[in-house]
Amino acid sequence: MSVLEVRDLSIRFGGLQALQDVSLDVNEFEIVGLIGPNGAGKTTAFNCITGFYKPGTGRVTYRGRDVTQVPPHKKAAMGFGRTFQNVGMVKTSTVLENLKTAQHARIGYDVSAGLIGAPAVGREERELADKADAILELLGLEDVRNLRVGGLSYGTLKLLELGCALATEPDILLLDEPSSGMGPDEAHQLGERLIDLRQAFGLTMLLIEHHVPLVLSVCDHVYVLNFGRLLAEGPPSVIQTHPEVVAAYLGGEAPEALDATEETDEDAALDAQLGHHEVTPDDAPTEVIESPPAEPKPRRTAAKSTTRPRGKTAAESREEKAAAAKKGAKR
């Protein structure tokens, strides 16, 4: 069963149709990427999924339950962890305080107990601090434990924000550009960290990302948004060479451009080692983008099978997309 199922999501802001019939699925333990040019509606989709926006039409289902109208704080309690594009933390508080704040929904004592300082409060507050410390250790950020968040560097903040999202004890993690402000090396490390975190916490993730090598290396499945509509979807290796995607990103440039500019040398070397055939636009599988060429990246085998048992509707919509993609390729 998919953890998150989004069906025909549409939202309109005044004259702007920000999202139009967007459907996506995130299955258990998958890392799903959501990419697209600036203004494509990625963050809007996040806000609809997490309840910050009420979609005009469409349905968001979480583990079989319709949660379209559930407000964001209740979704957080249900297991939706999210980060923000421009870092969402309490800047005047310390790192430790932030990690404690993030555990809000998991706190057992009630407000009145907190007000009179019941013994249980002290005990639980210590547990919160312990958990915060564990997260800091996991992320290698013990050094900043007692610093104010406002004074930290952007890269540290992005990582800390991830820590705060983890502190909410999420079931599904929605990350909005986790690698922004990071260099290629840091982004690569982040990718490995995400895969480790998935393993350690049994997480499912949906991430908005601009850093294409990161998407290629961690995602099991990628959705591409453009002008509020789903442009394509499929395994990263296919999306990478998908002509429409390349066109959307680069304004109609030759498809090779994406490979040439975005894929790192290291990835290329890996591919060479594995004897992995570089997919060129000529033999790109436009017909059925469901089946990726063998195993594109060795890392993924360690995590979980990439086979995607999907619902009928999803398969149907995918076929439609494939047909559309075919048309696009011919054009």
Added chain:
Amino acid sequence: MTMTTPEGAVLTVDEAPGEDFRPGSVGLVGRGFVWVGLGVALLLPMLTVDFAQACSLAAIYAIVGLSLNIVVGYTGQLSLGHQGFLGLGALTAANIVFKLKVPFYIGIVGGIAAATVAAVVLGLVALRITGLYLSLITLVFGTAIASSLFSLGSLTRNGSGVPANRPDAVSTNARYYLLCLLVMLVIFYLDTRLTASKTGRALLAIKENERVAEAFGIGVTSYKLLAFGLSGAIAGLAGGLFAFRSQTYAAQDFTETGLSLALLFVVMVVVGGLGNRVGVVIAAAFFALLNYLLDKLFISWHAFRHLVEHVPVLNGYYGPNKGALAGLIGAVLLLQTLIFNPGGIGESVAPIQRWLKGKRFSLHDDSASAGPGAVEGSSVRA
């Protein structure tokens, strides 16, 4: 401290600032003296009748300051209607005790209940609007309730005031001051618990970014209402104490000076330091005692009297508008705080506070700026 490495060499490690710092015997005695001195200073007003009465007001203002601080300092919602809650508490407490002949404490509880209800209703409005418009709404609430409910003939004995006689146990000004002081200390304690618990963190998160708060699972709606309700309850409590302090509920306490009282409360919180309870209490006490102290100065210090009477800006004092000089001082202090000392009095006294708590004396907070190790608790857990 010293330790021996496996090779046998003795290493001397300088103590990092703040790390497991224990004051020496001299330091302990010094701190003890200051604590005892503070305690004695708080009890000293009991010795005189009129200063005790002035200090009761200081304690009551401090309670109001702590109340307003929850809404303005922690939750970031500017309220200009707190004199409304104060007046409602006073009105209800005095009327219940006078008309229903119930004990004093039931009157106080009644005042708390009335102010809480009003504050929650105002809080419901606060959920819809923020910023300038919220301030405007609270301002309107304060003035509207003052011109309607507070001057209602049936509730003010046709303007002659409702007597609020203190019970025997706190009948003298000195004892009444002690009661106000104790209540203030209890509220102060509750405030420390509030900020140390999830509620305080939730309010702070809401103040800074409601979306982040929601992403952390904090119900913004319910916590805003909670902040308003709690703040109203405390202000209502202060109102009850206020009525029994002057032993009568007089509508003009809240109608004539209504707006200036509301502004005074906000100035108190800002000058004290937003979100800083120690600073707020100090500032509240200062402003409550200001008129009393100026009176004393005027009577007993000739140079001061001369100054006030002959400097054009100041000579309105001791005339028809007696509060002018206090207002001027308040305005200057507010500007001084906003320009030179945004952290308020609270930030200025923070080093002394830390020292009193047994830390090394330093002007900067080690625990919030130094690296690892300089942290209370971290070495314990490792």
